[in-house]
Amino acid sequence: MKEAPPTATVVARKEVTHDLFILKLAPSIPFTFTPGQYCTIGLDGIERPYSIVSAPKESTIELFIEMVPDGTLSPRLHRLCVGDQVSLRPKAKGVFTLDEHFHTHLMVATVTGIAPSVSILRSYLLKSLHGHRFFVLDGASYQDELAYNAELRQMAKDLPSLLYVPSISRPTEARNRGWVHGTGRVHQWVEPILSRHGLKPEDTMVYACGHPGMVATIKSDLGAQGFKVKEERFWREHAEVKTPTA
Ligand SMILES: Cc1cc2nc3c(=O)[nH]c(=O)nc-3n(C[C@H](O)[C@H](O)[C@H](O)COP(=O)(O)OP(=O)(O)OC[C@H]3O[C@@H](n4cnc5c(N)ncnc54)[C@H](O)[C@@H]3O)c2cc1C
Incomplete structure (x- = not known):
């Protein structure tokens, strides 16, 4: 049987301003990443990358999102409530990570x-x-x-x-x-x-x-x-x- 695609459930949300908000997501799969990377989430097949705020040791993925008024996905993310789900690509990506070789x-x-x-x-x-x-x-x-x-x-x-x-x-x-x-x-x-x-x-x-x-x-x-x-x-x-x- 084909496995269900990974999702993430909204477990907390915080309004920062009228157009800035923080989402905490509980992934349906073990989700690993290097600090500085981004995850890709979506609704109904519309996906966008978001940099991860949380550290890998935390149990939820924290995102800090700006609602772009004419945007396709971010206004829909802004309307999400605790308990709602988004799709989650299983792999984090990006090279915006700490280069420890530099002091x-x-x-x-x-x-x-x-x-x-x-x-x-x-x-x-x-x-x-x-x-x-x-x-x-x-x-x-x-x-x-x-x-x-x-x-x-x-x-x-x-x-x-x-x-x-x-x-x-x-x-x-x-x-x-x-x-x-x-x-x-x-x-x-x-x-x-x-x-x-x-x-x-x-x-x-x-x-x-x-x-x-x-x-x-x-x-x-x-x-x-x-x-x-x-x-x-x-x-x-x-x-x-x-x-x-x-
Ligand atoms: C690697 C990466 C990491 C990202 N991380 C974050 C993040 O942590 N938090 C976050 O809020 N966004 C982040 N973004 C932007 C995010 O992926 C979306 O592009 C954003 O949420 C807009 O998506 P949308 O579908 O609502 O708008 P779209 O329909 O994709 O875009 C509508 C229009 O708005 C413009 N636009 C997009 N974003 C902005 C903006 N912020 N201000 C002004 N105009 C904009 C686009 O160029 C386009 O013209 C990241 C993008 C990349 C590439």
Whole structure:
């Protein structure tokens, strides 16, 4: 008899903002992955990749998802309730993983692009590893979009070799009232961090994840300085414009 295709059941969901949410999924099969990889989930045959936030040791797969208003799958994922099921490809994929050969790791993320960094760092802490330096730059327009801000702050306390730099790009808006931390677009923090902490291409791996414009900027600026850059672009910047049919 043919085996049923793997699924994952929603066991928890959290609204972060009106268009950002976190899903925790219980897979129907043993699901293994390396921190930094993504899984592919779907509904009715429509599948999309999502970077995994959780560490492999956790019992559920945690995802941090942005609902794209005109998107095909993400608005449907946004409507999922606890108990609902999605399809799950059995293998995680991706090479956006920690390269332990490098001593220093500079992670630059926008909004949901923080997912693989959280997975890598949760796993690093759970395994009580040490010996590496981490710089995590976490950017968003609004403070409430930094869903893992509190956790990353705590991680920076637990791991003295981790510097966490959250930054918001619209500091004057009411939604950001009370914000006392970094401001400006996240890539603007890269040069000050490089010079202040003496990051060198020979022993630093750069990870850029999220908004394609930010990833392209990091890739070209740091690539030109000789840094190796791993990149994960969540969508194509110049997506094909569909001509409406009559
Ligand atoms: C390796 C990888 C990992 C990913 N991980 C995550 C993740 O952890 N969390 C997450 O939310 N998304 C992630 N994505 C994006 C995700 O796979 C989907 O593309 C996204 O959810 C939109 O799917 P959709 O079917 O709703 O939209 P689609 O119907 O596929 O796209 C509709 C339009 O929206 C554009 N678009 C897609 N995403 C965005 C966006 N975020 N902002 C603005 N425009 C967009 C597309 O280019 C297209 O023009 C990842 C993508 C890749 C390639």
